[in-house]
Structure formats: structure tokens, C-alpha cells
Amino acid sequence: MTAEIDIRNVSKRFGSLTVLEDLSLKIPAHEFVVFLGPSGCGKSTLLRMIAGLESIDIGEIFINGEPIGHLPPGQRGVAMVFQSYALYPHMTVRQNMAFGLQNISVSSKVIAERVANAARMLEIGHLLDRKPGQLSGGQRQRVAIGRAVVKEPNAFLFDEPLSNLDAALRARTRVELAQLHQRLKSTMIFVTHDQMEAMTLADRIVVMNNKKIEQIGSPMDIYDRPATRFVAGFVGTPQMNFLNVTALATEPSGVRVECGALAVVAPFDAAAVGRATMLGIRAESVSVVRDGEGDIGATIDVLERLGDRSLVHARLADGQSVVANEAGQTRLKVGERIGLRFAGDKAHLFDADGVAFHVREAVS
Amino acid sequence: MSDVSPSPALRRGLGDHIILAAVLVLSVAMVAPVLWVIGLSLKDNAELMANPNSVFHPPYIIDNYIAIIGTSAVFRWIVNSLIVSVGLTFGTLVLASLAGYGFARLEFPGRQVLFVIVLFGLAVPEQAVLVARHQIFSILQFHNTYQGIILPGLSNAFGVFLMTQYFRAIPKELDEAALLDNASRFKIFWKVLLPLTLPAQATLGIFTFLGSWNDYFWPLISATRKEMYTLTVGMASVQSNFAQSEGVGFLMAQAVFAGLPIFIVYLFFQKYIVTAVSGAAVR
Numbered sequence: 001m002t003a004e005i006d007i008r009n010v011s012k013r014f015g016s017l018t019v020l021e022d023l024s025l026k027i028p029a030h031e032f033v034v035f036l037g038p039s040g041c042g043k044s045t046l047l048r049m050i051a052g053l054e055s056i057d058i059g060e061i062f063i064n065g066e067p068i069g070h071l072p073p074g075q076r077g078v079a080m081v082f083q084s085y086a087l088y089p090h091m092t093v094r095q096n097m098a099f100g101l102q103n104i105s106v107s108s109k110v111i112a113e114r115v116a117n118a119a120r121m122l123e124i125g126h127l128l129d130r131k132p133g134q135l136s137g138g139q140r141q142r143v144a145i146g147r148a149v150v151k152e153p154n155a156f157l158f159d160e161p162l163s164n165l166d167a168a169l170r171a172r173t174r175v176e177l178a179q180l181h182q183r184l185k186s187t188m189i190f191v192t193h194d195q196m197e198a199m200t201l202a203d204r205i206v207v208m209n210n211k212k213i214e215q216i217g218s219p220m221d222i223y224d225r226p227a228t229r230f231v232a233g234f235v236g237t238p239q240m241n242f243l244n245v246t247a248l249a250t251e252p253s254g255v256r257v258e259c260g261a262l263a264v265v266a267p268f269d270a271a272a273v274g275r276a277t278m279l280g281i282r283a284e285s286v287s288v289v290r291d292g293e294g295d296i297g298a299t300i301d302v303l304e305r306l307g308d309r310s311l312v313h314a315r316l317a318d319g320q321s322v323v324a325n326e327a328g329q330t331r332l333k334v335g336e337r338i339g340l341r342f343a344g345d346k347a348h349l350f351d352a353d354g355v356a357f358h359v360r361e362a363v364s
Numbered sequence: 365m366s367d368v369s370p371s372p373a374l375r376r377g378l379g380d381h382i383i384l385a386a387v388l389v390l391s392v393a394m395v396a397p398v399l400w401v402i403g404l405s406l407k408d409n410a411e412l413m414a415n416p417n418s419v420f421h422p423p424y425i426i427d428n429y430i431a432i433i434g435t436s437a438v439f440r441w442i443v444n445s446l447i448v449s450v451g452l453t454f455g456t457l458v459l460a461s462l463a464g465y466g467f468a469r470l471e472f473p474g475r476q477v478l479f480v481i482v483l484f485g486l487a488v489p490e491q492a493v494l495v496a497r498h499q500i501f502s503i504l505q506f507h508n509t510y511q512g513i514i515l516p517g518l519s520n521a522f523g524v525f526l527m528t529q530y531f532r533a534i535p536k537e538l539d540e541a542a543l544l545d546n547a548s549r550f551k552i553f554w555k556v557l558l559p560l561t562l563p564a565q566a567t568l569g570i571f572t573f574l575g576s577w578n579d580y581f582w583p584l585i586s587a588t589r590k591e592m593y594t595l596t597v598g599m600a601s602v603q604s605n606f607a608q609s610e611g612v613g614f615l616m617a618q619a620v621f622a623g624l625p626i627f628i629v630y631l632f633f634q635k636y637i638v639t640a641v642s643g644a645a646v647r
């Protein structure tokens with residue numbers, strides 16, 4: 001069985017510090033959900049409340065329709081992989097994996113089977129008789145996952161499990177986790193502050209910030225239609241360009257947005273008129289053109305050559321800075337005068353509270 | 365490349381030699397008195413009286429040891445010492461572990477205050493509570509019993525402190541992982557945390573055992589009947605000559621005899637004792 005997790009109006013405080021406020025979230029069965037947010041925003045706390053390691057102050061969490069707030073951690077049908085792995089140092093890998101099953105009196109034959117299966121799947125069969133101290137970081141990580149897998153839980157909870165791995169291993173493990181999810185089809189909740197991890201792993205991303213959920217959506221949703229300025233700025237590298245809006249007007253072809261000397265016309269949601277204070281646009285929607293062409297002129301400050309593309313950090317006449325994207329290896333030079341062309345229909349507007357307005361979905 | 369200053373390897377070699385020499389000197393300084401004691405214990409008392417230097421040449425005899433074993437009560441005293449030391453060590457480990465776990469992991473009102481009170485126990489010398497304790501034990505009729513000798517040592521503030529610190533150093537995530545693994549609180553203590561405190565248990569156990577075996581002060585006061593003497597008290601009781609001008613050989617044989625069990629313990633637990641002592645020095 002796999003878990004449908006329903007979090008209803010949950011709040012959590014530590015003493016006088018409110019960490020989560022009236023938070024609701026429904027996670028369908030089989031889904032791979034990522035809680036994404038800056039560190040300290042309460043992701044781990046929410047995960048630990050699902051696991052039963054933190055009490056629920058207000059609200060309730062349901063798993064498959066049953067309230068679980070009163071259940072001890074072991075009886076919620078969830079398994080957790082900790083950031084530090086939390087393997088039992090004095091037990092062998094085999095004992096680490098078997099411990100949880102022994103405690104619920106699973107027969108030793110079944111335990112041996114499940115451990116063998118998990119070990120094969122995670123390629124840790126040759127490590128079963130070693131102790132955690134004799135394993136590399138990556139191997140420990142696999143064992144920690146194996147310890148969760150053998151329990152055949154309804155839901156897996158991962159708390160930043162990749163953050164202690166080096167970059168190459170992290171990328172590989174990411175792919176393997178995705179495969180694991182394909183295979184087991186269990187609900188998985190994965191906590192991270194790394195937007196790249198979130199984008200590559202998630203069916204749905206829950207972006208959290210400052211006690212609450214900013215947005216819930218598919219990775220592409222989050223990327224293309226960020227609900228708030230926070231989400232827009234947090235997701236995507238390089239960070240989205242933000243420019244102060246100086247004038248807004250409705251025109252026949254859409255909304256005309258002026259940011260100083262720059263003017264962009266796009267079919268923005270008419271509600272933005274009179275409210276938007278900030279224009280946001282990703283580097284890939286700003287292209288470099290010859291000086292005198294495009295929407296506005298600029299001077300190159302810094303060039304970042306990334307191989308397949310280059311990031312052009314340009315400065316507008318009024319001092320605002322914009323990052324543009326150039327495919328391939330650029331021949332531009334620092335200090336050069338260029339023009340920038342803005343793909344207005346890829347831009348976003350934000351009001352003073354950070355709420356986003358997008359261009360209207362194309363109706364065809 | 366320079367031939368003026370010695371290479372690092374050579375300098376290290378020189379440093380090693382100096383350390384080796386220092387170790388040698390210190391070892392001789394430590395071992396010489398022990399050898400001397402053993403030598404004296406193998407000499408006739410009268411011969412030593414006449415000429416103390418006779419220790420350096422034969423004849424060597426084992427009469428002093430025969431005399432000790434001939435003391436009818438000596439095996440009883442050894443058994444008493446063993447019961448007291450083992451009982452005290454075991455009891456201390458159990459109590460200090462449970463208390464340490466409690467202070468490190470359980471949330472209860474007054475925990476901080478209680479811990480501070482325990483720490484104050486470190487500063488109270490035995491002599492300060494002696495009279496009161498003697499009175500209480502008289503009323504309870506604990507004198508001349510094993511519990512009378514063992515009980516005071518069980519309130520081991522240092523042990524509680526040590527174990528508390530040790531439990532605190534174990535990441536809480538291990539408890540949490542075990543909770544998710546359906547382990548009961550006791551199982552977490554017994555199967556997950558306690559095994560990880562083994563080095564501390566060894567340290568505390570060894571120090572407690574050695575301290576208890578060598579203790580003289582409280583057993584001397586509490587055990588007044590000969591058959592309840594511990595070995596140290598018993599040995600002292602058969603010394604007829606308190607000026608210790610006579611019977612030096614016998615006295616030394618007693619010292620060696622009383623030290624033998626400790627020596628045996630050391631042989632078995634050498635590894636742990638070394639880490640225990642060096643660990644204590646580092647911290």
C-alpha cells in the first residue's frame with residue numbers, strides 16, 4: 001500500500017518561535033513531492049511532524065484518511081532517511097537494515113529475503129557485514145536508503161539526504177532515487193534547499209518560505225509561472241532579473257510596462273495594471289543584440305562562460321543590472337556596448353506583496 | 365639540499381631518541397621500587413633487620429608468602445574484596461548509565477537543578493560525611509555487611525557526570541531512527557545507546573574497580589569484625605609492628621600479595637586501561 005498524506009491546517013511553534021503557520025497540503029499516493037525552501041524555513045520540521053518526531057501543535061495530519069497525530073513514529077508506516085544517515089555505528093549493515101523488522105517480529109526468513117533484495121537493488125550486497133565506520137559517504141547513504149526500503153513503508157521521507165555527498169555522486173544518486181521511485185511507486189517526500197534537486201526529482205514541488213507554502217506545482221509550473229516573487233527568485237540559475245516598474249498602461253496589444261528607459265509590451269493579466277511594482281525576467285529570455293538594436297542599450301560588466309552558453313552581466317544606463325543569456329561561447333568583451341532584447345511574453349510582474357501576474361495563457 | 369641544517373627525518377630521529385631516553389629513565393624510576401618491594405618480600409625478616417642491603421643478594425625465600433597464606437582469614441578477605449569491588453563496579457555502571465541516560469535524554473521538570481546537585485557531589489569529600497554516614501549505617505545495622513561497604517561508593521557523582529556527557533554526545537538522530545524502527549524506549553537505551561557507551565563503561569568500570577579494591581578508609585571504619593575485612597584492612601590488621609621497623613619482608617610480601625589481583629585485572633584489560641587513562645588526560 002502507498003500513502004496519501006493530507007496535512008490540514010497545521011501549525012508548529014518552538015517556544016515563542018512560530019515555525020509553521022496554518023499550513024495545508026495534500027499529497028496523492030505514489031507522488032514524489034519535494035519540499036523546497038531556504039534553510040530554516042521549516043521543511044525539516046514539517047517532515048518530522050509527518051514522521052512523528054515532532055508533535056503537531058494545531059491541525060492534523062492524515063495518512064490514507066486516518067489521523068496519525070497520536071501514533072508513535074514507528075506505527076505510521078513511514079520510513080525516514082536522515083541527512084546524517086543516522087546508521088547505528090555498532091551494528092553491521094545487515095543488522096542496521098534488520099533492526100526495524102526485528103522490532104515488529106518479522107520472521108528471520110522474511111528479513112533475510114528483504115535485506116537481500118534491497119541489497120541487490122542498491123548494490124550494497126558486498127557491504128552487508130561491514131560496519132558504518134568502514135563505509136564511504138556514498139555507501140552509507142545507500143545503506144540508509146536500504147534501511148528504509150526493507151521496511152516497505154507506505155511513504156519515504158528524505159531529509160536532505162544528498163547534501164553530504166560530493167557533486168558527482170549527488171547527481172548520480174539523484175538519478176537512482178528517481179529510479180527507486182519508479183520501481184517502488186511509494187509516496188516519497190524529499191526535503192531540500194537545492195532547487196536543482198527539486199527540479200530534477202519532483203513530480204510536484206512545494207516551495208516553502210517563512211512559515212508557509214509559497215507555491216505548489218510541477219517543476220515546470222514553478223519555473224514558468226512562479227506564484228510569488230520569492231519563488232521566482234529562489235528557483236532557477238542564474239537568478240531571475242528584477243527591474244523596478246516605473247509606469248504601467250493598458251494598450252490594445254497588451255500591457256505596456258516601463259522600467260526607466262526600458263519598455264515591454266505583453267499580454268499581461270490586466271489586474272496587474274495599477275499594482276505591479278516589479279518586472280521579472282529570466283536570463284534566457286533576454287538576448288544580446290547589436291548596440292542600438294533591441295529594447296535597450298547596456299554595457300557588459302562581467303562575462304560568465306559556461307561552455308554551452310554564456311551569461312552576460314550587463315548594466316543599463318540607469319545603473320540597474322541585467323543578466324542575459326547567449327548560446328555557445330560568446331565573442332563579446334567586457335566593457336562592450338550592446339543592445340538587449342526582452343521576450344516580453346516570458347516576463348512576470350509582481351506587486352508590492354510579491355504576488356505574481358503572468359501573461360495570459362495563449363488561447364488557441 | 366643544505367648540509368648545514370639536518371633534514372627533517374634526522375631531526376625527527378633525534379627527537380625520537382630523546383623521548384626514548386626519557387621513557388627509559390621514567391620506566392626505571394617506576395619499576396625500581398616495585399622490584400625492590402618484590403626483592404624485600406623474598407627476604408628473611410631478621411636478615412633484613414641486620415643488613416638492609418642484603419636485599420641485593422641471595423638467599424631469597426618464600427617464607428613471607430607462606431606466612432600470609434597461613435593467615436587463616438586471608439582467602440576470606442580476598443573473597444570479601446572481590447564481592448565488594450565487583451558489586452560496587454557493577455552497581456556503579458548500572459546506576460551511572462541509567463542516570464546519564466536520564467539526564468541526557470529525558471525531559472522532566474527539575475532536570476537541570478538535579479544535575480547541578482549531582483555535580484556538587486563531586487566537591488564533597490568523604491571525610492565530611494563520615495560521621496553522619498556512620499550514624500545512619502549504625503541505625504540501619506549496615507556495619508559489617510557487604511551493603512555497608514558497597515552502598516556509599518554507589519553514589520558516584522563523577523560516574524553520573526561522565527555517562528551524562530557521553531550520552532549527550534551521541535546524536536539524537538540515532539534515537540529518532542530507532543523510534544522509526546519501532547524500538548521501545550528501553551530498547552533504544554539497551555540496544556542502540558548503551559553499546560555506544562562501551563568505552564565510557566570500560567573507563568568508569570576500571571577506575572571504580574581499582575579504587576574499590578584499594579580502598580582502605582571506609583572498610584576500616586565499617587567492617588569491624590574480622591571476617592568482614594576486605595583484603596587491605598585484613599592485611600593491615602596482621603601487622604603487629606606499626607613502626608614497621610621489623611618484619612619488613614613480611615610487609616612487602618603483603619603489598620605484593622594485595623596487588624596481585626590488580627595486576628591480573630591489568631593483564632586482561634590492558635588495552636582499555638591505557639585508553640581510559642590517556643582519554644582522561646586528553647579531556
Ligand SMILES: Nc1ncnc2c1ncn2[C@@H]1O[C@H](COP(=O)(O)OP(=O)(O)O)[C@@H](O)[C@H]1O
Pocket residue numbers: 014017019037038039040041042043044045046
Ligand atoms: N527543536 C527545536 N527547538 C527550537 N527551535 C527549533 C527546533 N527545531 C527547529 N527549530 C527552528 O525552527 C526553524 C525551522 O527549522 P527546520 O525545520 O529545521 O528548517 P529547515 O529544515 O527548513 O532548514 C528554524 O528556525 C529552527 O531554528
Ligand SMILES: [Mg+2]
Pocket residue numbers: 040043044045159160
Ligand atoms: Mg532541515
